[in-house]
Amino acid sequence: MKKLKTNKFLKNLFLIFFIVSIVGCKKTPEKFTQERFLFGTYIQMIIYSDNKEKANSIMEKAFNEIVRIDNKYNSKNKNSLIYKLNNSEIEKIELDEEGKYIFNEIQKMYEVTDGMYDITIEPLLKLWGFGEEARKSVPSQKEIEEVKKNIDFSKVKIKDGILTKEKDIKIDTGSFLKGYALDRAKEILRENGITNGFISSISSIATINRKADGSLWKIGLQNPEDQNKRLGILEIENESIGVSGDYQTYVEISGKKYHHIMNKNTGYPINDKKMVVVISSSAFLADIYSTSFFGMTEEKIKNFSNENNVEFLIVKTDNSITKSKNFKI
Template sequence: MTKSRNIFLLFLLFLLLLGCEKKVERVDEEKFAFGTFFKVTIFSNNAKGAKGKIGLAFKEIERIDEKYNSKVKGSLVDNLNKTKKEIFDEEGVYLLKEVKKTYELSEKKYDITMEPLMMVWGFSEEVEVRTVLPGEEELKKASENVDFSKVEIENNIVSIKNSDMKIDTGSFLKGYAVKKAAEKLRENGVTNGFISAISSIEAIGTKGDGTPWKIGIQNPDNPSEILGIVELNNQSMGVSGNYQTYVEIDGKRYHHILDKETNYPVQDKKMVVVVNKNSFEADMYSTAFFLMPIDKVLQKANSTPDLDVLIVDKNNKIIVSENLKFSKKD
């Protein structure tokens, strides 16, 4: 009797523990920052605790937005653009030094001082939308104020050696914010989560059921359709495309990724997708790789661990690096 009673009590305890186990739920929240919507997803058996952790992630995104965004008045970069000399903190110096690495990787094609050319083409809230193509003289004059090599860093003092030059953080800061938000989630015990800001994504682990996150890759000719699926498992993604921002002049579209050698939009690609372990790099690389020759992009991806790319060229040919997990739609 004693043995049977003990077995019964153990079975009862097991049922009680089973009943106390909370179901894993998906918790989502969305907020506006950097001119776009950020969405944070967590799989957790504690919805209230998950919301608190998501709140910490959004606070980190807001901190970076307010402190470094070139479009935010009073930010370090805004002050630098106005005064041409500013004392940066350690994090700000790190950001610009990482940008410089990508600038050099791209053989100076990736340049965050492109604002004069962007304004000439009408890619700025400060100017009217273009209705006619910019003239060659107009483009040439603007291009004279594009040169990231004139941004100098000495210890923590950042200087711009051209009074008509400005830094634009649009091509990298959103990815950095995603990276830092993901770090904040990991620090607080999140093992299954996801952060997206349209073209910048970071996956923390896998989904709640252990399967990879599946990301639909848009068709640049028709963004409502997908070309296929890329799976992410504790990875990041950055996307640059000719369909994201553009002006239409005389019935023809001109996108915002400008080649500073021609002063015109890049012509040989429609989209670049970067997959790696760092959403800050993925954001920068997607733009830098859009500006670089396709063979050099593939060479870099195929020779670098944990770095993969997908390119849609001007003829809609899909080109992928050796290790990218991409399932093309039938």
């Protein structure tokens, strides 16, 4: 009996040693980073993997998905459906399931904002010089009234998978497409086994879970009053961020800055907010919401936030801050 007990003890000891050896040999995931210039900005991707070749291959697939979205929908890309719709005699296109999803969400926010979120704003942006030709003076009221005639998303119809627009209406994808591209890249990473990841196009961010070491992703928010300073730091996991600010894209006319988030009714940049930050489960929706909130009242923003599980922070023109209850900075 004594011999049996000794053998059993040795077997158990060997089993423990074997398990410890396996755990000890397990590779700690390495951090891999790539950056590409797409959508007119730098997009950074961070993932964790135990294999460099595999990591690079997966990131290549994710970046290729961003390129696909750019080529398919970007209104500034001459190969895209939207560019061709805007710049030819074509007045309608057939949408696949992806296209239906994108434009149905656009339609929802157009209605929620009573038409203030309007992706047919391009003529007004061009008038202010957000294109190839810079302006030397502020647009006249006559010029503004003239271009306002061609700004109206209600003239874009979506029925039975067909998107139709009136001749002089042009669609601008700048307020939402980067966010959608990041969402798709995130899904590609997930489908290929990535469990910890980060994708950023500066104003749009998507994350997969936490960092590999278990810590949260930390995002520094610029102070809209002074971009060399931080407003604070956000800590997130498996969430997305959309940021819209009056300091991001602007033109200078006679020494004064005019930003690109327009009030289509007045024809001038919206002047009661400096920055809107949105946290959502989707980078696509966070992008749409951050732009939409610029043109909404605080009460309406709060109600929408509560109903749609969205967190927000608003920096007003006087530098005061309003935020949702669970927005921690």
